[in-house]
Amino acid sequence: MRFFPPKQKYVYFSILCFLFLFSSAVYAQAPSVYKKGTALIKFIKLKHVQPRDIDDDFANSVHQNILSAINSEGSFFTSEEIILLNKTSIEIDDNLLNENGSYLDLLKSMYQKNIARTEAYRKVFFNSKINIKSPLSENVSTDTILSESNFNSYWDLQFKLAIQKEILETLQERGFSYQTDSLDIIIEKSINATSSDFADYFKNLISDSTFIDNHYLNAIAESFDPHSNYFTASQNESFTEELSSERELFGISYYKNNEGIFEITNVYPGSSAWLSGEIHVGDQLLKLQFGDEPPIKTEGKTTYEIHQLFSASESKELKLTTKSNGELKTTLLLKTKVYSDSDIIKSAVLEGEKKVGYIALPDFYTNWTDTSSLGCANDLAKALIKLKKEQIEGVILDLRDNGGGSLYEAIDLVGTFIDYGPVLIVKNNHEVLKTLKDFNRGAIYRGPLIVLINEYSASASEVVAGAIQDYNRGLIVGQTSFGKATGQGVEPLIMQGEVSSFETVGFAKITGIGLYRIDLTTNQLNGVVPDIQLSNLFERKVKREEHYPNVLALTPIDKKMYYTPMKEISTESLISLSENRQSTDPQRAKIQSIINRLEETYNNVDYLSQSLIEIIELEQEAEKIKTEYYNLIEDWHQEFKPSTNQFDAEIYRMNAYLNTYNQDFHHRISIDYELGEAYQIMLDLINQNNK
Numbered sequence: 025m026r027f028f029p030p031k032q033k034y035v036y037f038s039i040l041c042f043l044f045l046f047s048s049a050v051y052a053q054a055p056s057v058y059k060k061g062t063a064l065i066k067f068i069k070l071k072h073v074q075p076r077d078i079d080d081d082f083a084n085s086v087h088q089n090i091l092s093a094i095n096s097e098g099s100f101f102t103s104e105e106i107i108l109l110n111k112t113s114i115e116i117d118d119n120l121l122n123e124n125g126s127y128l129d130l131l132k133s134m135y136q137k138n139i140a141r142t143e144a145y146r147k148v149f150f151n152s153k154i155n156i157k158s159p160l161s162e163n164v165s166t167d168t169i170l171s172e173s174n175f176n177s178y179w180d181l182q183f184k185l186a187i188q189k190e191i192l193e194t195l196q197e198r199g200f201s202y203q204t205d206s207l208d209i210i211i212e213k214s215i216n217a218t219s220s221d222f223a224d225y226f227k228n229l230i231s232d233s234t235f236i237d238n239h240y241l242n243a244i245a246e247s248f249d250p251h252s253n254y255f256t257a258s259q260n261e262s263f264t265e266e267l268s269s270e271r272e273l274f275g276i277s278y279y280k281n282n283e284g285i286f287e288i289t290n291v292y293p294g295s296s297a298w299l300s301g302e303i304h305v306g307d308q309l310l311k312l313q314f315g316d317e318p319p320i321k322t323e324g325k326t327t328y329e330i331h332q333l334f335s336a337s338e339s340k341e342l343k344l345t346t347k348s349n350g351e352l353k354t355t356l357l358l359k360t361k362v363y364s365d366s367d368i369i370k371s372a373v374l375e376g377e378k379k380v381g382y383i384a385l386p387d388f389y390t391n392w393t394d395t396s397s398l399g400c401a402n403d404l405a406k407a408l409i410k411l412k413k414e415q416i417e418g419v420i421l422d423l424r425d426n427g428g429g430s431l432y433e434a435i436d437l438v439g440t441f442i443d444y445g446p447v448l449i450v451k452n453n454h455e456v457l458k459t460l461k462d463f464n465r466g467a468i469y470r471g472p473l474i475v476l477i478n479e480y481s482a483s484a485s486e487v488v489a490g491a492i493q494d495y496n497r498g499l500i501v502g503q504t505s506f507g508k509a510t511g512q513g514v515e516p517l518i519m520q521g522e523v524s525s526f527e528t529v530g531f532a533k534i535t536g537i538g539l540y541r542i543d544l545t546t547n548q549l550n551g552v553v554p555d556i557q558l559s560n561l562f563e564r565k566v567k568r569e570e571h572y573p574n575v576l577a578l579t580p581i582d583k584k585m586y587y588t589p590m591k592e593i594s595t596e597s598l599i600s601l602s603e604n605r606q607s608t609d610p611q612r613a614k615i616q617s618i619i620n621r622l623e624e625t626y627n628n629v630d631y632l633s634q635s636l637i638e639i640i641e642l643e644q645e646a647e648k649i650k651t652e653y654y655n656l657i658e659d660w661h662q663e664f665k666p667s668t669n670q671f672d673a674e675i676y677r678m679n680a681y682l683n684t685y686n687q688d689f690h691h692r693i694s695i696d697y698e699l700g701e702a703y704q705i706m707l708d709l710i711n712q713n714n715k
Contacts, residue, residue: 227326276344374665380419383422495587
């Protein structure tokens, strides 16, 4: 078990969402967390598709959820305290009914005491002489469970592992190129940086007065199922942003370096910072001034505190004071909508033996607050029209790593490929079954279709893949998907405050519907099984829906369904050809050999029983193997060359930063071995159809 303080902590969600409701309220003094918890339970039980009883089992779920969230590394509660909390947790359901907090009071008291105690020991540890070169097992206990008797030795190990990790990351950034006598300097800087990271981390935990309360409320929500949540206002805003293709940004990211100085790590193309031409990666970030507020120096601030400044300010203007090569600059930045390349449809023409259209969709985005702005289904329709003008003979729709988004966008997207008809069945908490249909007659694209999925394709992705499969409209290629077939809506949690008026005390994301395919089965826990499997080069232990606590198992349904599937696609020959290519491809064999060597090298690393030099040598060897891997990937031979459709090519000629994104996109396509096999399958499918 290894514990490292996070340098940056963001909470992002990309889970299927079908409805947002917003309302305004008069703000008053906030109700207690216990009243919020009671109100949250009542609200969820009213809306949830399969609500559970509030009993001792529920209490245990809340307890396990909150421990997993605030004590995930097993670092802040001793084994003796866990036993006491386990005994007290049985009172959680009664606490909620009675709106008092024996369990929560005990949890808070223990947590604050232990954070303060650990911070005090951090000062003692980092003020002493630290031997990091010898094997850690020689001078610290390697117990992985914190107890009263091993408190100091336990944290000795955690601090030393964190220092070791900092050293290795620093060396990796330098390509493991260093002089022997400079290792001591790297060690000293890594010790100082690690001490600063932990100091910031503990300070943030102590200063955040709502940390435990918010996790407690979220633990209550997650006890109904893994996708029901309690959101604060800022978390809800982040969730909404994740379902949009544009975000309002000043356009910089930053981190705190080993010397405790904030540095610019990225400047987002198209943002105000990027357009200014004055902000560059590596510049020191010295001062922030939001609008007419007083300027704030970053010196002495924690990363969390700087994050909070950005989150709390509603100003659209930011004066940024930076330092580069000894020169101070003050730049006025404006918060503007910035195109997000990671969340938008991208397309290309794969030119080889035959022209094939390729469309990558990273999530099912929409615009919840601007109804004049259309979402991903409309963007896909436009992309298909552009690709058809290029005389393509097939389309590959890539939903790999697509974790979902708007359900209604998914329904509309399916409609671009089918004539019309039912797409999905939803069941609500009243057991009412409703069929969601594509009512628009006619399809935008009727030719050969492949949908690429993998283990991280979830929710709306599975809706699309399942419907395409049920209609025999195309081939599903890849790995079995995640297995999430529930829908969530987000609504404000409104209740009466302590001072008689009503207020919004957060937001509840509630699993309100279960999703069923038109063949009456469900993807919940099952996932979508591909028609043609692609083998993984890497052995991955994927956490799928079925592995989460409190996961829902949807009950079977019975409903008369009428739809007209196309003629079933004959896959026997296609599967045989694909399996033969995958097993005999010399490129794949070379890559697999390199991966095996890399895994073997890492298996030989023991971060506890080996000296620092031994670990560095093995990590250095692993880095060489990685370089060999990347070089081979860069030389990957595809049977196609990506190009841009004529309409978009003109746009890229006039827009430098969009052209940069497009070039990066084409490069990723050209080294994507799974896409290469999907292209070959498409050629086989086209040839089969032409016989």
